[in-house]
Amino acid sequence: MHRYPTVAEVTEAARRLVSRFPGACRLRRIGTSRAGRPLLMLSVGHGPRHVLVVARPHPDEPVGGATALALAERVAAGDRRSPATDPDAVTWDIVLCLDPDGAALSEGIEAATAGPDPTLARYYRAAFRPVAAEQPEWAPIVGRRLPESRALFAVIDELRPVLQCSLHNVDAGGTWVQLTGDLPGLAAPYAASASALGIPVQHGTYDALYWENPAPGIHVLPPPDSTARLAAGSENIALSTWCAPQRYGGVTAIVEVPLWATAPADDRTPHPDPARALRDLSALVREGGRQVTAVFDKARDFLPPAEHSPPRRVLEWMADDLYDLVADAWQPLADQARSASDSPALTTAGISALEVVARRQPLRAAGLLLRLLDATDDPASAALHHELDGLFTTWCTEFEQSLHLRPVPVHAQVELQTHTVLAAAECALGR
Known part of the structure; x- marks a missing residue:
């Protein structure tokens, strides 16, 4: 198979x-x-x-x-x-x-x-x-x-x-x-x-x-x-x-x-600096979300309306507050890290699992937006597609290399x- x-x-x-x-x-x-x-x-x-x-x-x-x-x-x-x-x-x-x-x-x-x-x-x-x-x-x-x-x-x-x-x-x-x-x-x-x-x-x-x-x-x-x-x-x-x-x-x-x-999915050793890692991952998901949303904002006027487009509804939902919601969910973990609390989420494996989430969210949005831009013939779409495709390609490469992915x-x-x-x-x- x-x-x-x-x-x-x-x-x-x-x-x-x-x-x-x-x-x-x-x-x-x-x-x-x-x-x-x-x-x-x-x-x-x-x-x-x-x-x-x-x-x-x-x-x-x-x-x-x-x-x-x-x-x-x-x-x-x-x-x-x-x-x-x-x-x-x-x-x-x-x-x-x-x-x-x-x-x-x-x-x-x-x-x-x-x-x-x-x-x-x-x-x-x-x-x-x-x-x-x-x-x-x-x-x-x-x-x-x-x-x-x-x-x-x-x-x-x-x-x-x-x-x-x-x-x-x-x-x-x-x-x-x-x-x-x-x-x-x-x-x-x-x-x-x-x-x-x-x-x-x-x-x-x-x-x-x-x-x-x-x-x-x-x-x-x-x-x-x-x-x-x-x-x-x-x-x-x-x-x-x-x-x-x-x-x-x-x-x-x-x-x-x-x-x-x-590679680190089952690595249960304590992460050497979980508080810093969580700050970096929060910044990663927020910045990736900001960049996708900036392209989305430029394309809103010529994309299908949300009521007729499930992908557009996803992009609106993510742009609204999803990136911040994900990042904010890690604040209690950051507090645990500062108090040296034991938690599976603060191991090398646990931090790597959160890195997957941080990298995944902007990529999901970018993939959907690229599909919508492919389907429109508005004159502005080609430049926006080129801009977003560059981000998308870089993010995929960084994801694969940072976590040593294997199929x-x-x-x-x-x-x-x-x-x-x-x-x-x-x-x-x-x-």
Whole structure:
């Protein structure tokens, strides 16, 4: 496997599985996206207990479709090496793509990351990630119920899964897992699988800065009364689709695997000067954001209006305060650094994870803006495109060199994610 499958290819492969295993597999429509695209779910097995898998919740994270197919094939073929894959005991329900509209706007990301030597430049020019209010898993947190969110909530209420697995990529770094409830038996098989595949386990991550961290790469959502809950993501995170299975005693595992591994992702030595590093990273994300926004401001008058352009909405959202929001989130860490407090986020690995975030944000915006400038014939667009392309190219090079990025083969990403989901299912079923 040298590239990720497209949404259309995943759907066609699921239909073939139904034809090959008509007694084991069913494909049904669980809803319709905002733009009228079908939301399809492949169910495999007939067991009374359910494991729910959600692929492609973020359109710029393409690994989930391939992992979904690998899981479905294994269960459909009658693999009983694990209680989790016994089709008479467990039904696997796999949402093939939760955000097909976003995936359509990331069309080309599969080709852009294909082959043995994918580049950041090709990836960020093809990738699209919607604003938070248009991300199906997170939109309910800000009070918006998208049809995709409603469809997923309905499936959770219908199936009452013991485990929900949300399949994610991180652009650069190591692998990690976020849990809404502890699965104590997961850490050992997860670490063994990552080690066997040569993928570093991320020590410290921006996504779970203040989550409980019982084992390397394993993060558990803090209790509702935690004073760090806001920093963990949102004080309203319980409204997300991640937490919905808790109503029925279920757990959600968010499984992250990297497109590119960073050299220091698993380096747990204390960073020599974390306070200075955090100041530098805050300045990096603010300055990169300022430079992209300056080009965006010059192009506003001839770009498509935000109400008709999801990429324009992302650029407006980022220009508004996102860069400052990211930088400001690190202030408590800077305070910890000054007090010599022990924290995974202050190790060499933890600081490198924050560097990924600092470098990623301006690149995401620049990639989207370059696409919009490519699509317009306004006389001013060529000069702005040239100006921004120079920044974009420099930032990609600095990102690759600073963190010593190496591409993780697609088959290795899929194998790690598949093994992790199966291990999590075994743990959840045994609770």
